[in-house]
Amino acid sequence: MISLMIICSLVLLICITSTKILYKFGVPILLIFIVLGMLFGSDGIVGIYFDNYELASDICSIALIFIMFYGGFGTNWKMAKPIAVQSILMSSLGVVITAGLTGLFSSIVFKTSLLEGLLIGSVIASTDAAAVFAILRSQKLNLKGSIASILEIESGSNDPFAYMLTIIILGLMSNQGYGSIVPMLLNQIIVGILASIVLAKLSVYLLRNVMFEIEGFYPIFITAIAILAYSLSEYFGGNGYLSVYITGIIIGNSKIPHKKSIFQFFDGVSWLMQILLFFLLGLLAFPSQMPSVMFKGISISIFMILIARPIATFSILSWFKVPIKEQLFISWVGIRGAASIVFAIFAVTYDVHIN
Numbered sequence: 001m002i003s004l005m006i007i008c009s010l011v012l013l014i015c016i017t018s019t020k021i022l023y024k025f026g027v028p029i030l031l032i033f034i035v036l037g038m039l040f041g042s043d044g045i046v047g048i049y050f051d052n053y054e055l056a057s058d059i060c061s062i063a064l065i066f067i068m069f070y071g072g073f074g075t076n077w078k079m080a081k082p083i084a085v086q087s088i089l090m091s092s093l094g095v096v097i098t099a100g101l102t103g104l105f106s107s108i109v110f111k112t113s114l115l116e117g118l119l120i121g122s123v124i125a126s127t128d129a130a131a132v133f134a135i136l137r138s139q140k141l142n143l144k145g146s147i148a149s150i151l152e153i154e155s156g157s158n159d160p161f162a163y164m165l166t167i168i169i170l171g172l173m174s175n176q177g178y179g180s181i182v183p184m185l186l187n188q189i190i191v192g193i194l195a196s197i198v199l200a201k202l203s204v205y206l207l208r209n210v211m212f213e214i215e216g217f218y219p220i221f222i223t224a225i226a227i228l229a230y231s232l233s234e235y236f237g238g239n240g241y242l243s244v245y246i247t248g249i250i251i252g253n254s255k256i257p258h259k260k261s262i263f264q265f266f267d268g269v270s271w272l273m274q275i276l277l278f279f280l281l282g283l284l285a286f287p288s289q290m291p292s293v294m295f296k297g298i299s300i301s302i303f304m305i306l307i308a309r310p311i312a313t314f315s316i317l318s319w320f321k322v323p324i325k326e327q328l329f330i331s332w333v334g335i336r337g338a339a340s341i342v343f344a345i346f347a348v349t350y351d352v353h354i355n
Contacts, residue, residue, distance in 0.1 A: 007040075007048075011036065011040065011279060012272075012275065014036060015032065015033055015036055015275050015279065018032055018036070030274060030278045031278075033274070033275050033278035033279045033282065034278045034279070034281055034282045034285070035282065036279060036282060037278065037279040037280065037281060037282015037283045037284075037285070038282040038283075038285055038287055039282075040279075040282070040283060041282055041283045041284075041285060041286070041287075042286065043286055043287045043288050044287075048283060050280075050283040050284060051284065053284070053345055053348045053349050054349055056280055056284060056345050057342075057345045057346060057348075057349045059276065059280065060277055060280070060341065060342040060345055061342065062273075063273035063274075063276055063277050063342075064159075064241065064273070064277075064339060064342050065226055065227060065230045065240070065241075065244050066223075066226065066266065066269050066270055066273045067270050067273050067274060067277075067339075068156075068159060068160075068241050068244045068245045068248070069226040069229075069244045069245070069247065069248040069266065070248065070266040070267065070269070070270035071155070071156035071159075071245060071248065071270075072156060072244070072245040072246060072247065072248025072249040072250075072252060073248035073249070073251060073252035073262075073263065073266055074248075074252060074263065074266075074267075075152060075153065075156060075248070075249050075252060075253070076149075076253070077249060077253040078253075079149050080149050080152065080153045082149075083149050083150050083153070084153065085320075086150055086316070086317060086320050086322070087149070087150050087152075087153030087154045087157065088153070088157065089316050090150065090154040090158070090312075090313070090316055090317070090330075091126075091153070091154045091156075091157040091158035091161055092158070092161045093312075093316060094154070094158070094312040094313065094316055095125045095126060095158050095161045095162050095165060095312075096125075096161075096165065097308070097311065097312035097315060097316075098121065098125045098304065098308045098309055098312045099118060099121035099122045099125035099162070099165055100118065100121060101121070101303075101307065101308040101311060101312070102117070102120060102121030102124070102125070102300060102303065102304050102308050103117035103118035103119075103120060103121035103122075104117065105117070105300065105303045105307075105308070106120050106121065106300060109299070110296055110299075115169060115172055115173050116173075118169050119166070119169045119170065119173065119347060120300065121308075122162060122165040122166040122168075122169050122343070123162075123166055123340055123343040123344050123347055124300075124304065124340045124344075125158070125162045125165065126155075126158040126159045126161070126162035126163075126339050126340065126343075127151075127154065127155045127158060127333075128155060128339060128340070147326050147329060147330060150330060151330060151333060154330075156245060157245060159241055159245070159339040160192070160239050160241040160242035160245060162339060162340075162343060163239065163241050163339070163343060164185060164188055164239060166343045166346060166347065167184075167346075168181055168184070168185070170346070170347065170350045171184075173350075174350070184237075187237045187238065188237065188238055188239040188242070189238075189239065189242065190238070191233055191236050191237055191238025191239070191243075192233045192238040192239035192240070192241075192242035192243040192246070193242070193243070193246060194238075195229060195232050195233040195236070195238055195243045196229055196233070196242070196243040196244070196245075196246035196247040196250065197246070197250065199225055199228060199229050199232070199243075199247055200225075200229075200246070200247045200250035200251050200254075201250065203221075203222070203225045203247075203251055204250070204251060204254045204256060206221075207221070207256040207257060208255070208256065208257070211257075215258055215261065218257065218258045218261070218262055219261070219262050219265040219266070222251065222262055222266070223269075225247065225251070226244055226247065226248070229243045229244045229247040230243060230244045277341050277342070278341070280341075281341050284345075305332065309331045309332070310327075310328070310331040310332075312331075313327050313330050313331035314327055314331070317330065
């Protein structure tokens with residue numbers, strides 16, 4: 001136990017201190033965590049052998065709850081409201097278009113089945129807000145107009161849609177009937193929204209009318225609500241991540257006591273969860289096996305960056321007369337992040353046969 005504590009502490013210290021140096025050169029922070037995970041993994045210097053996907057799936061599920069909640073909590077709805085329609089279309093229809101095109105590409109070029117190709121597309125169809133803005137901040141870019149708001153809302157809200165799409169494809173691969181798709185989608189959306197509204201409104205009421213004697217109890221209270229929003233929604237068949245995200249938006253845009261300290265708390269927790277996720281991905285990776293899949297992975301990435309994501313962006317934002325330069329920027333800043341890792345692990349642990 002003591003050895004494990006020492007290793008965990010050293011990992012966190014190395015992750016944080018290494019970003020201080022590489023951050024200035026524009027090196028993606030989350031990429032640093034993956035590389036460190038590989039160095040600590042079975043093929044790396046430390047040689048920690050880890051291939052427990054079931055445990056990784058449970059850890060990732062919990063981590064994504066905090067990442068999703070913080071994404072909603074930090075969203076400024078007043079700034080986001082004017083471009084909410086564009087952002088929601090990008091996070092829903094955009095995910096479907098991106099996943100569909102990527103699935104067709106994988107099926108045609110690499111001879112996978114259509115469902116396997118669509119599974120690949122669904123897993124990597126969502127973007128990551130923290131990854132996007134980590135890059136932008138490291139390059140000291142100051143986004144003008146509605147670009148930042150569109151990226152913020154889209155990146156925060158497309159994870160639940162990608163999750164639903166991934167679950168649908170996995171369900172079809174496990175021979176579930178097509179007739180069950182629509183009821184499942186409606187149940188996921190309706191239950192997820194209702195659970196979030198009820199919990200968020202109740203939380204705001206309690207925070208305004210019940211004074212805790214200890215200030216540190218406020219972030220703990222919000223933590224419990226975030227976990228409850230996910231678990232309660234999932235218990236009744238809803239989309240837990242959608243529920244968590246909406247709960248975060250409602251609470252984050254309400255007047256509550258100690259809001260600044262709560263925001264700082266979840267900022268730190270969110271980054272801790274992302275370090276955990278990407279480091280875990282590094283541990284799960286076997287660099288010695290990468291050459292056999294590297295060509296396929298890079299090809300899919302290039303197709304998504306240069307074709308699938310731009311097509312999805314232009315087919316949606318062109319209707320809102322968004323300048324071409326802004327559409328190009330939005331299409332190329334669709335960086336994959338923590339959610340794709342979680343969904344990939346879900347696919348591995350799901351009871352389906354994948355070639």
